[in-house]
Structure formats: C-alpha cells, structure tokens
Amino acid sequence: MSAIDTLWEYLAVAVGILVILGGLTFGLLRGRAGRTKDLPAPPSGQPSTTSPTSQEANDSPTTAPSRAPVDTLPPPAESTEVTEETLPPPPSRPTVETPDAPAGRLQRLRARLARSNSALGKGLLALLSRGQLDEEAWEEVEDTLLAADLGVQATTELVDKLRTRVKIENTTDEASVRRWLHEDLLALVDPSMDRSVANSRIEGRPAVVLVVGVNGTGKTTTVGKLARVLVAEDKDVVLGAADTFRAAAADQLQTWGERVGVPTIRSDREGADPAAVAFDAVKAGAELEADVVVIDTAGRLHNKVGLMDELGKVKRVIEKQSPVDEVLLVLDATTGQNGLRQAEVFGQVVDVTGIVLTKLDGTAKGGIVVAVQRQLGVPVKLVGLGEGPDDLAPFDPEAFVSAILD
Numbered sequence: 471m472s473a474i475d476t477l478w479e480y481l482a483v484a485v486g487i488l489v490i491l492g493g494l495t496f497g498l499l500r501g502r503a504g505r506t507k508d509l510p511a512p513p514s515g516q517p518s519t520t521s522p523t524s525q526e527a528n529d530s531p532t533t534a535p536s537r538a539p540v541d542t543l544p545p546p547a548e549s550t551e552v553t554e555e556t557l558p559p560p561p562s563r564p565t566v567e568t569p570d571a572p573a574g575r576l577q578r579l580r581a582r583l584a585r586s587n588s589a590l591g592k593g594l595l596a597l598l599s600r601g602q603l604d605e606e607a608w609e610e611v612e613d614t615l616l617a618a619d620l621g622v623q624a625t626t627e628l629v630d631k632l633r634t635r636v637k638i639e640n641t642t643d644e645a646s647v648r649r650w651l652h653e654d655l656l657a658l659v660d661p662s663m664d665r666s667v668a669n670s671r672i673e674g675r676p677a678v679v680l681v682v683g684v685n686g687t688g689k690t691t692t693v694g695k696l697a698r699v700l701v702a703e704d705k706d707v708v709l710g711a712a713d714t715f716r717a718a719a720a721d722q723l724q725t726w727g728e729r730v731g732v733p734t735i736r737s738d739r740e741g742a743d744p745a746a747v748a749f750d751a752v753k754a755g756a757e758l759e760a761d762v763v764v765i766d767t768a769g770r771l772h773n774k775v776g777l778m779d780e781l782g783k784v785k786r787v788i789e790k791q792s793p794v795d796e797v798l799l800v801l802d803a804t805t806g807q808n809g810l811r812q813a814e815v816f817g818q819v820v821d822v823t824g825i826v827l828t829k830l831d832g833t834a835k836g837g838i839v840v841a842v843q844r845q846l847g848v849p850v851k852l853v854g855l856g857e858g859p860d861d862l863a864p865f866d867p868e869a870f871v872s873a874i875l876d
C-alpha cells in the first residue's frame with residue numbers, strides 16, 4: 471500500500487468519528503431543550519429550593535411539586551421603579567354626608583304617620599258619617615279619641631263641638647264631617663305656637679340647646695338627627711356628649727357628628743362629671759364661633775331625685791358662662807300617659823321649652839301631641855318618624871292633621 475492510500479484511510483476514519491460525535495451532540499441538545507419546556511424555571515426573585523431532578527420531571531402526585539404548575543405561576547416581577555401609576559391610591563377621606571332639607575320633611579314622611587294613626591282618622595270618619603248619631607255612637611267617638619291619647623279634656627271639647635255642629639247643620643255628610651274634624655283637630659294642635667328651635671347666634675354667642683329625657687326615649691339619636699337638620703340649614707354646630715353614664719353614648723354621638731362634619735366635645739373617662747363636659751362644649755362652641763351648641767344628657771328617671779338634681783346642676787353650670795336658650799324634652803310617643811308625668815317633672819327642674827316626640831311611626835297614639843302641649847304649655851317642636859338619619863321632622867300642625875285624616 472502506498473503512502474497516499476494510507477493517508478486516505480486515516481482521513482476516512484477521521485470523518486467517520488466526526489459524524490458520530492456530531493450526531494451525539496445534536497441528540498443531547500434536543501433532550502435538554504425538551505426538559506426545559508416541561509419544567510419551567512422558578513420566577514425571578516424566588517429561590518429554587520430543589521434542583522430539577524428526574525423525580526420532578528415525572529410529575530408524580532406522591533411527591534408534591536415545590537413549585538406551582540405553569541398555568542398558575544405569577545408573571546415575572548416587573549421593574550421596581552416607582553412611577554405615578556404604581557403609587558398606591560391616597561387613603562380615602564371620610565365623606566361628609568349632605569342631610570335632607572328639613573322643610574317639608576313631615577309632608578314627605580306622612581305615610582309613616584298615616585300608617586299608625588289612620589285607624590284614628592278613619593275610625594272617626596266612619597263613625598261620624600254613618601248617619602243617625604245616637605248617644606252610643608258619640609260614646610264610641612269619645613273612646614276612639616281617648617285611645618289615641620288625646621286626653622280627657624281635649625276629647626270632651628272636641629266631641630261637644632262636633633255634636634253642636636251636627637245639630638246646627640243637620641247633616642252627617644262625609645265631606646262636611648271631615649272638614650269639621652280637620653278644623654277642630656287643628657285648633658287643638660294649635661298652629662299659633664312658636665315651634666322654631668334656637669339655631670342661630672344670639673348677641674355674639676352660640677345658641678345653647680340642652681336635650682333631656684328618661685332612658686331610651688331617643689335622646690342621643692335625636693341630638694344626632696338634630697345636628698343634621700342644623701347642618702342642612704347651613705349652621706355651624708358643636709355637639710356636647712354630656713351623657714357620661716352610658717359608655718357608648720359619646721361614641722354614638724361622635725359618629726353622628728362625623729357623618730356631617732360636626733365636632734363633638736366629650737370626656738374619655740366613663741362617669742366623668744356631665745356638668746363639666748357640658749361647660750366645655752359651650753366653651754368650645756364660643757371659641758369656634760359656632761351658631762349652636764347641642765348637648766346630649768344621660769337618660770334619667772323623673773322619679774329619682776338625685777338624678778333630677780344632677781340635671782339641674784348641669785344647667786346651672788352651663789349658665790355660669792351662657793344662658794341655655796332651649797331645653798328639649800324627648801318623649802317616647804308610645805309611652806302615653808306616663809310621658810305626661812315625665813314632662814311635668816322635667817318641666818319643674820329645667821324649664822322645658824320644646825318637646826320632641828319620638829317613635830310616632832310606631833304608634834296610633836298621635837293624640838299625645840295635644841295632651842302634652844296642654845299639660846306643659848310648651849309646643850311639640852320636632853317629631854321622630856323612624857330610625858333613619860333624616861327621620862326627624864320639624865312639627866307642622868297642618869301636615870300632621872292631614873296625615874291622620876286624609
């Protein structure tokens with residue numbers, strides 16, 4: 471064999487070896503690429519706790535994967551650079567509510583009044599317009615009025631008037647009876663009484679309103695709702711939480727105030743001197759140049775001498791720096807005659823100037839309006855007709871009588 475033949479033989483062997491090596495390398499690379507698809511890399515920033523072994527590749531259910539499946543993996547973390555878009559939204563400021571306008575509220579809420587009192591109006595109309603009115607029929611009319619808490623005196627007056635009219639006019643026609651009843655009830659409710667609530671500065675100082683009553687009548691709720699009425703009238707209001715007896719009362723009042731952007735002066739100490747809190751509230755009202763300071767007091771039984779003395783003291787302490795312009799007595803309309811006794815005693819201690827009748831939505835005893843005004847000689851100024859924030863209405867005699875009868 472020549473030297474050239476030997477060279478060719480070497481060359482052929484070398485080419486063969488190269489072809490085999492190339493094939494092996496290609497196969498290895500393919501295998502690696504396939505596995506990479508099956509087992510994704512961990513998301514950036516998350517350290518891998520296990521290496522990608524054949525066990526992971528098997529995806530065996532007995533060996534729970536330490537990484538999430540591909541579909542649920544979070545997208546890779548993006549740039550941490552802070553831009554305006556990535557900034558969290560600013561903390562939301564508490565929104566201040568806009569209460570309903572107080573004018574005409576009773577008209578709007580008349581359905582609530584009518585629902586519970588229409589038995590009175592409809593019952594009376596049915597009785598009076600049924601034709602011949604004998605003694606028995608008049609007695610029924612009387613019973614209906616007494617059941618509505620109108621009181622004996624007002625009932626007798628009303629029945630006497632109606633009997634005279636029926637006799638003179640010689641008719642029981644429904645439209646006429648309705649008209650007479652409307653006129654006579656309205657006269658009893660007395661539209662001539664001043665029902666305005668002190669709500670404006672007087673001689674360069676805020677008006678001061680003190681709210682009193684027995685437990686659970688709705689004082690704190692009324693103060694909160696009254697704040698809304700005043701805010702709707704564009705008044706600057708300061709609330710005083712002088713109910714230091716019931717732990718939650720100050721919180722409750724503060725929440726009412728915050729909803730309409732009104733500050734509440736309170737003590738964080740349970741059982742603090744209510745007179746001191748009331749004094750501080752009036753002082754703050756003067757400093758803030760508020761239009762009106764409304765002070766909530768603790769519920770107290772009218773027959774507990776010590777508690778009534780305390781109320782007298784609250785008023786006297788306030789009066790060391792400002793007159794009290796309005797004392798509102800809150801009465802629960804559902805308590806009937808007992809409410810009248812309360813009114814009498816409170817009137818003796820703190821000179822009540824106005825009545826707030828709450829829970830009139832839940833009773834057919836609307837006659838209490840007349841009875842309490844007569845007993846105390848002070849007007850019903852506000853009525854509560856529900857638990858909603860704007861369910862406190864300035865009392866309007868005409869709307870009240872219409873709601874009962876129409």
Ligand SMILES: Nc1nc2c(ncn2[C@@H]2O[C@H](COP(=O)(O)OP(=O)(O)OP(=O)(O)O)[C@@H](O)[C@H]2O)c(=O)[nH]1
Nearest residue numbers: 685686687688689690691769828829854855856857
């Ligand atoms: N249906 C109805 N519920 C009312 C009305 N006014 C107040 N309430 C409810 O009466 C309950 C007592 O109200 P509060 O304001 O806590 O009574 P309070 O007189 O301050 O209570 P004390 O501080 O314990 O004397 C609450 O559940 C009120 O929502 C109203 O006009 N109608």
